Amino acid sequence: MGEENHEIVVREFDRKKDLLGVEDVERRCEVGPSGKLSLFTDLLGDPICRVRNSPAFIMLVAEIGEQKEIVGMIRGCIKTATCGKKLSRNAKISNNNNELIKPVPVYTKVAYILGLRVSPPSRRLGIGLKLVRRMEEWFRDNGAEYSYLATENDNLASVKLFTDKCGYSKFRTPSIxxxxxxxxxxxxxxxxxxxxxxxxxxxxxxxxxxxxxxxxxxxxxxxxxxxxxxxxxxxxxxxxxxxxxxxxxxxxxxxxxxxxxxxxxxxxxxxxxxxxxxxxxxxxxxxxxxxxxxxxxxxxxxxxxxxxxxxxxxxxxxxxxxxxxxxxxxxxxxxxxxxxxxxxxxxxxxxxxxxxxxxxxxxIPHWKKLSCAEDLWCIKRLGEDYSDGSVGDWTKSPPGLSIFVDPREF
Known part of the structure; x- marks a missing residue:
């Protein structure tokens, strides 16, 4: 699973030979909005652990040059989740002896992108775009109908990559x-x-x-x-x-x-x-x-x-x-x-x-300085909607009052 262009190869993560390189990239990349204190994450020796608990998951790495230096990585997972609801006459509830039509969930197969990292010296070479596109290929091959991700609202480089170059739409703005x-x-x-x-x-x-x-x-x-x-x-x-x-x-x-x-x-x-x-x-x-x-x-x-x-x-x-x-x-x-x-x-x-x-x-008690008022979720429709029901194009649906955040993806 690899592609070479301008000496950049994107392939599946191999723990035995890639662990040290991935850890080095992780250490060199800061997480969090620019202009604030830098936040660094350490994945406790298992770079794929944050998606391993999902039903289907993968991690890709990008390497460059004859030395095959690891300069980027991306994680992805796929699950079946609710994308809306419909009223079903086959699912009724009783309320004071009156039968009411009960809303039932509409499910779709949705993919999630997590942990896109590119080493600072290797940025602006199109590595992030290559990683995203290869990940989306894997999503499609495994039947995902939508792909989404979370990024900081003021991370302009990330927002531009996904919305301008990859075709994602700004979708939801939950608060951390x-x-x-x-x-x-x-x-x-x-x-x-x-x-x-x-x-x-x-x-x-x-x-x-x-x-x-x-x-x-x-x-x-x-x-x-x-x-x-x-x-x-x-x-x-x-x-x-x-x-x-x-x-x-x-x-x-x-x-x-x-x-x-x-x-x-x-x-x-x-x-x-x-x-x-x-x-x-x-x-x-x-x-x-x-x-x-x-x-x-x-x-x-x-x-x-x-x-x-x-x-x-x-x-x-x-x-x-x-x-x-x-x-x-x-x-x-x-x-x-x-x-x-x-x-x-x-x-x-x-x-x-x-x-x-x-x-x-x-x-929910919180400190404003530690929190993020608007975490930006972006979404993209990968193909036809084969969900159990019909909500139209989920990417165009208005937000509800609540959202369920899967802890496997935090």
Whole structure:
């Protein structure tokens, strides 16, 4: 699987001979918006680990010259996900003895591009374009109907590559919300009960309430049963249920409480670590001071800056949802619970990605300086739409209130 043009060869990653070269490129490439502190990622010795948990995946590398120097790489994966919904007269629900037509998901085979990197000295040679085009060939060969990717809104070079040269359209602008893990525990309201759901109950809940949400993966059971998924947690008002009295998701939805919220936690810490570089000595000293005070006087709950200037791990919150007038407060309680779990497991930050229109985002604590208000998702139609139903051209569909971010692609 290779192509040569101007001494540039694009082929499939071979761990035995490419690992050191890929690691070198990864170290030389910064991640994150320009003009801010540089963020570097370390994939813990397995460059393909961030897509390995997907149903179908591949990693390609670009090499150049007689020395066959690795100068670029790209990762890609394919899954079946929701691209819209339709009303089915064969799927009805009962509401006060009246039958209502229930919306059902429309699925499509969608591919995701992750981790496009080109070594700085080798940029502007068309290497990124070659990698993308070869990846799209693999997508088409494996039946993908759409391809999408996430990039920083102010990364002009990346946006130009995909929209001007590769035919992608700007599609969605979700927000990445990042909160530091403090030295103190975050108090969780005693008016809230947090229940950990077993994977089967979590699957029922997600399919019942989120299967028509954009990008919801049809293999959600594989996600929830993955070893990197630390659990799914349901928050209800105190006195509604206890862990022992929770009847299971099926009975829960037959008579749901007025307000509830849910989220799941993905352990990115065992896949990759991050490191912030470029901070001044003054900023480092200030951050260290906040940590010292927070550790010495945890009851003060000082909003300390974690040690981000050395490799740190994160937990990713996904599947965030809920209903009712108290849903935002319940989400906030779940985020506090997730913070304390991340603290116990030695993480530096907790992150979530939600639609910019998501009402529940008000309950997700985050620091603006660590977050990204508009993460840009671009999409391209690779061929005819063979999805189960019809939503027309997904690339032209308007955004909904929510979006499901697959943790395997974060």
């Amino acid at each position: 919300l990042v909160n530091p893990v403090f030295a103190h525990r975050v108090p969780v309201s005693d008016q809230v009960t947090v229940i950990q759901l077993c994977p089967s109950d979590a699957e029922i809940l997600y399919r019942r309430r989120f299967s028509t949400t954009e990008f919801f993966p049809r293999d959600i059971d594989s996600v929830l049963n993955n070893k990197l998924s630390l659990g799914t947690f349901l928050a209800v008002p105190r006195g509604t249920y206890t862990t022992e009295s929770f009847p299971g998701s099926e009975l829960f939805f037959s008579d749901p409480c007025e307000s509830w919220a849910v989220l799941s936690i993905w352990n990115c810490k065992d896949v990759f670590t991050l490191e912030v570089r470029g901070a001044s000595l003054a900023k480092r000293a200030l951050a260290k001071t906040t940590r010292i005070v927070d550790r010495a006087f945890p009851w003060l709950q000082v909003p300390s800056v974690p040690e981000l200037f050395k490799p740190f791990g994160l937990h990713f919150l996904y599947g965030i949802g809920g209903e009712g007038t108290r849903a935002v407060k319940l989400v906030k309680a779940l985020c506090g619970y997730a913070h304390n779990l991340a603290k116990a497991r030695g993480c530096g930050v907790v992150a979530a990605e939600v639609s910019s229109r998501e009402p529940l985002r008000l309950g």
